[in-house]
Amino acid sequence: xxxxxxxxxxxxKQPRNIATLLSVFxxxxxxxxxxRFFKGILLFVIAVSFLMAFWDYIDIGIWGLFTLGTIPREHxxxxxxxxxxxxxxxxxxxxxIYIFNVKDARNDAIAREAGRPNPTFFKAxxxxxxxxxPYFMILPGFIMLxxxxxxPLAFMVSLAFTNYNQYNSxxxxxxxxxxFENFVNLVNVDIWQDTFLNVFTWTIVWTVVATTLQIxxxxxxxxxxNDKRIKFKRTIRTVLILPWAVPAFVxxxxxxxxxxxxxxxxxxxxxxxxxxxxxxLSDPFWAKVALIMIQTWLGFPFVFALFTGVLQSVxxxxxxxxxxxxxxxxxxxxxxxxxxxxxxxxxLLIMQYAQNxxxxxxxYLFNEGNPAxxxxxAGGTDILISWVYKLTFETNNYNMAAAITIxxxxxxxxxxxxxxxxxxxxxxxxxx
Amino acid sequence: MAxxxxxxxxxEVTFIYLFLAVMFVLxxxxxLWTVMMSINPGTNMLVTKLLPENPTLEHYKWxxxxxxxxxxxxxxxxxxxxxxxxxxSVILTSLVAYAFSRYKFIGKKYGLYMFLLLQMFPALMGMVxxxxxxxxxxxxxxxxxxxxIYLGGQIPFNAxxxxxxxxxxxxxxxxxxxxxxAGHLKIFWTIMLPLAKPIxxxxxxxxxxxxxxxxLLPRIxxxxxxxxxxxxxxxxxxxxxxxxxxxxxxAGAILIAVPIALVxxxxxxxxxxxxxxxATKG
Numbered sequence: 001x002x003x004x005x006x007x008x009x010x011x012x013k014q015p016r017n018i019a020t021l022l023s024v025f026x027x028x029x030x031x032x033x034x035x036r037f038f039k040g041i042l043l044f045v046i047a048v049s050f051l052m053a054f055w056d057y058i059d060i061g062i063w064g065l066f067t068l069g070t071i072p073r074e075h076x077x078x079x080x081x082x083x084x085x086x087x088x089x090x091x092x093x094x095x096x097i098y099i100f101n102v103k104d105a106r107n108d109a110i111a112r113e114a115g116r117p118n119p120t121f122f123k124a125x126x127x128x129x130x131x132x133x134p135y136f137m138i139l140p141g142f143i144m145l146x147x148x149x150x151x152p153l154a155f156m157v158s159l160a161f162t163n164y165n166q167y168n169s170x171x172x173x174x175x176x177x178x179x180f181e182n183f184v185n186l187v188n189v190d191i192w193q194d195t196f197l198n199v200f201t202w203t204i205v206w207t208v209v210a211t212t213l214q215i216x217x218x219x220x221x222x223x224x225x226n227d228k229r230i231k232f233k234r235t236i237r238t239v240l241i242l243p244w245a246v247p248a249f250v251x252x253x254x255x256x257x258x259x260x261x262x263x264x265x266x267x268x269x270x271x272x273x274x275x276x277x278x279x280x281l282s283d284p285f286w287a288k289v290a291l292i293m294i295q296t297w298l299g300f301p302f303v304f305a306l307f308t309g310v311l312q313s314v315x316x317x318x319x320x321x322x323x324x325x326x327x328x329x330x331x332x333x334x335x336x337x338x339x340x341x342x343x344x345x346x347x348l349l350i351m352q353y354a355q356n357x358x359x360x361x362x363x364y365l366f367n368e369g370n371p372a373x374x375x376x377x378a379g380g381t382d383i384l385i386s387w388v389y390k391l392t393f394e395t396n397n398y399n400m401a402a403a404i405t406i407x408x409x410x411x412x413x414x415x416x417x418x419x420x421x422x423x424x425x426x427x428x429x430x431x432x
Numbered sequence: 433m434a435x436x437x438x439x440x441x442x443x444e445v446t447f448i449y450l451f452l453a454v455m456f457v458l459x460x461x462x463x464l465w466t467v468m469m470s471i472n473p474g475t476n477m478l479v480t481k482l483l484p485e486n487p488t489l490e491h492y493k494w495x496x497x498x499x500x501x502x503x504x505x506x507x508x509x510x511x512x513x514x515x516x517x518x519x520x521s522v523i524l525t526s527l528v529a530y531a532f533s534r535y536k537f538i539g540k541k542y543g544l545y546m547f548l549l550l551q552m553f554p555a556l557m558g559m560v561x562x563x564x565x566x567x568x569x570x571x572x573x574x575x576x577x578x579x580x581i582y583l584g585g586q587i588p589f590n591a592x593x594x595x596x597x598x599x600x601x602x603x604x605x606x607x608x609x610x611x612x613x614a615g616h617l618k619i620f621w622t623i624m625l626p627l628a629k630p631i632x633x634x635x636x637x638x639x640x641x642x643x644x645x646x647x648l649l650p651r652i653x654x655x656x657x658x659x660x661x662x663x664x665x666x667x668x669x670x671x672x673x674x675x676x677x678x679x680x681x682x683a684g685a686i687l688i689a690v691p692i693a694l695v696x697x698x699x700x701x702x703x704x705x706x707x708x709x710x711a712t713k714g
Contacts, residue, residue: 082564133616134535138543141528141587147565148584149550152558159560224452229445236452238697242459245693245700247645249663250685253670254466257678265465269482297458309704351552358554360648365667385556392560393652405557412552419548 019109023102030105034112038121043101050097054090061087068162068175077175081158085151157409159402166396182403192400195376195387202288203383207357210295215349217296218303219341223333226311237308244301252365255294259366282371284380291381295362299352306348310341346422354415358408360385384408470682480679491683503684505658506665509575510643513661516579517586518640522632524583525590530620532591533598534606544595547588555585559652566653573655581649582642590635597631598624630702637699641692662688 011017015033023030028044031037065084069075112118119127160182162175169175186192225236243251258264259280267277280290314337322332342349363369363386369379377395378387384404391401471487472480495503532540555562562581563572571577605627606619614622625632643650647663654660660668662684670681 078564079568082561082568130616134531134537137527137531137535138537141524141591144524144580144584145550145587148562148581149553149555149558149588152555152561152565153553155561155564156558221452221455224448227445227448229441230448239456239459241697241700242463242693245696246463246689247641247663247692249645249647249667250689251462253667253681253685254462258462258465263480265482297462305700305704309701354552358552358556360554360556365647385554389556389559398560401560409553409557413549416549416552419552420545 015113016106016109019105020102023105027098027101030102031108034105034108035118036108036124039104039124043097046097047101050094054087054094057083058087058091061085062091068177069170070174072174073171075170075174077162077170078164079170081175082155085154085158089146089151153409156402156405159398160406162399162402164398164402165400169396169398178399182399183406186400186403191375191377195378196404198373198376199378199382199384199387202381203357206288206292206383207353210292210299211353211356213292213296214299215303215352218300219307221300221304222307222311223337226308237305240304241301243297244305248298248361249365251298252294252362255290255297256366259290281367284371284373287367287371287381291362291366294366295356295359298362299356303349303352306345307341310344311337313344314340347419350415350419350422354412354419357383357411357415358385359383360389364389466682467686469679470686472679475677475679491680492687494680495684495687502657502660502665506660506662507687509659510661510663513575513579513582513643514640517582517643518636520579520583521586521590521639522636525587525594525635526620526625526628526632528587528591529594529598530624532595534603534624544592547592551588551592555581555649563652572653573659575654575659578643578650578653578661581653582639582646586639586642590638594628594631594635597628601627630705633699634703637695638703641696644688644692 012021019030019033021030022033023043026044027047028040028042031040031043034040061080061083064075064077064080065087067080068077069080108118118124161177161179163178163181164175186196221240224230225233225240230236258266261267261277261279261281264280266280271278278286280286318336319332322336327335360383363381363383367379367381369382369386369390371380373380377397378390382390385408388401388404388408391397391404465482468482468484469480470491471489472484473486473488473490474480475491495501531537532544566572566577566581571580601624605623609619609623643661643663645663646661647667650661650664651667654664657665657668666681666684666688669684670677
């Protein structure tokens with residue numbers, strides 16, 4: 001109602017309002033009123049074919065999104081859910097075209113009111129191409145991104161609010177929206193609570209310790225090799241980068257064999273010399289130690305290469321000034337080198353933490369998250385993401401897996417937040 | 433006094449070299465061990481030796497000639513996906529990055545933030561949905577489906593990287609070309625792309641290597657052994673009978689690792705400069 005009143009305040013006879021209203025009711029009609037017939041017909045045809053092609057699909061999809069189906073065996077809740085999300089995406093594109101149509105009618109009418117003649121067909125196409133160009137450029141990538149990344153994430157989020165698990169799964173049964181029940185179970189039901197707490201703690205410890213170790217080792221080596229007195233720098237750097245160059249899944253599987261208690265070289269060839277046998281794969285503590293060592297081996301070369309690159313950009317005159325003032329080597333490192341390189345690489349270092357937080361490959365390939373732990377549904381070295389994998393593909397606890405995924409998403413958002421701030425700070429500074 | 437300083441310096445340098453030597457051993461040991469395993473005769477891990485008395489290339493031969501080995505097929509599959517992924521991702525991301533670097537449009541600012549956020553979420557989080565989506569369009573257990581997922585998933589990170597690089601190309605260049613009557617695509621093709629070659633090479637290389645290294649996505653998408661990529665094939669190879677197949681696995685792994693490592697070592701400096709200039713300059 002309020003909208004109608006507002007419209008009435010304008011002069012309804014003004015061409016711009018007539019054109020706008022016509023296009024609001026029938027896409028393309030406003031354009032024809034503006035005597036832009038080709039464009040009008042085109043928009044009309046697009047609108048009609050959109051409705052004919054998608055009306056039923058969207059109708060069922062949106063209905064499915066809310067109800068998840070009403071007749072077991074006939075309605076498949078999961079397919080309805082997916083259809084619902086796709087409908088939302090299609091609808092979004094439809095609305096975008098519709099809004100463009102209304103705005104376009106209005107703009108053309110305003111131009112006509114100002115007495116500007118309608119452009120020729122060729123000129124109109126040229127204008128459309130010019131203004132639409134960035135959208136054409138991003139469209140293919142955007143569509144892929146929506147279907148491959150955004151839609152699956154949205155789907156996963158929505159599963160966390162359903163009761164989808166191995167006992168309650170379509171097509172035999174219908175799913176229901178259950179609100180926050182899964183999250184409540186995660187912290188209230190004993191078996192979930194214990195497992196969640198253990199896995200979450202280990203995930204944090206893993207992320208912090210493994211990432212920090214690889215950064216410290218990388219930094220230390222970068223400083224050593226950067227020393228003026230060291231020769232053969234290129235060769236040394238090449239060797240130090242090797243662990244990064246070898247595909248990670250190969251190295252992890254090799255380490256998995258090396259650490260194998262029965263035939264692995266670490267127990268058989270090295271530790272046996274000292275009369276030691278360490279249960280690397282069957283004892284949770286030693287498995288964790290092994291994982292952290294392997295990740296340090298895998299991860300330090302990237303940090304090393306990064307710091308090596310940045311170290312060369314530290315202005316030499318700053319060190320000269322420090323020498324004049326009689327600064328010690330540690331002072332030079334603490335007050336010149338460290339701030340400089342950390343500032344330049346902070347966003348990438350934060351990414352390292354985020355990557356290890358989600359480092360499925362190493363956990364799964366090394367020992368599949370094992371050894372098993374009594375009374376919990378995750379193995380002793382499982383981190384959140386590998387636990388989610390097991391819940392999804394091994395025990396089909398989709399709802400719980402999704403709930404944990406959301407919690408992981410929240411943690412990652414914290415990383416992302418810091419990344420934004422660091423990147424923004426970097427941009428403002430803008431001197432590198 | 434001067435002598436003293438010199439001695440101190442020498443001791444320091446010695447310690448640095450010592451530390452580096454320890455690192456060399458730590459790095460080389462697992463790699464050399466694998467090489468040695470691959471030339472050990474027989475397939476039983478328990479009788480392997482670090483220095484085999486009669487080294488053999490039988491495992492390499494086995495991979496390529498034995499009817500029980502799918503290694504060549506896996507290699508072919510990986511190459512196929514890798515080429516498609518490298519070419520496709522360069523096209524997709526350079527288009528997106530061009531728009532984000534040079535044009536104003538609705539949603540530009542939020543689009544950039546969305547990329548930054550999305551690149552942190554691993555594909556695994558949406559795995560169930562991807563599986564169902566691919567099944568509905570009939571692309572499950574197909575290399576095309578796998579490639580599509582790779583192509584979509586790489587956009588946030590690489591678009592950010594390439595956009596950062598495009599931003600460093602002076603705008604005056606395209607202004608001048610525009611004066612000369614060059615269109616949008618012509619500027620893109622004759623100015624932006626040639627100048628951005630280093631970063632595009634990095635993107636191509638990264639996406640070429642990804643299918644060789646990724647094991648998780650193929651595991652979920654591909655089900656029949658003749659569709660496997662190398663990483664998945666080799667994993668399944670040793671998954672069941674670790675100790676029995678490891679010598680063959682070593683041979684197979686070396687044949688992947690060596691070419692990838694070589695290309696990588698040749699191109700890594702572009703990567704580093706790309707990361708430090710692209711990812712941070714926003």
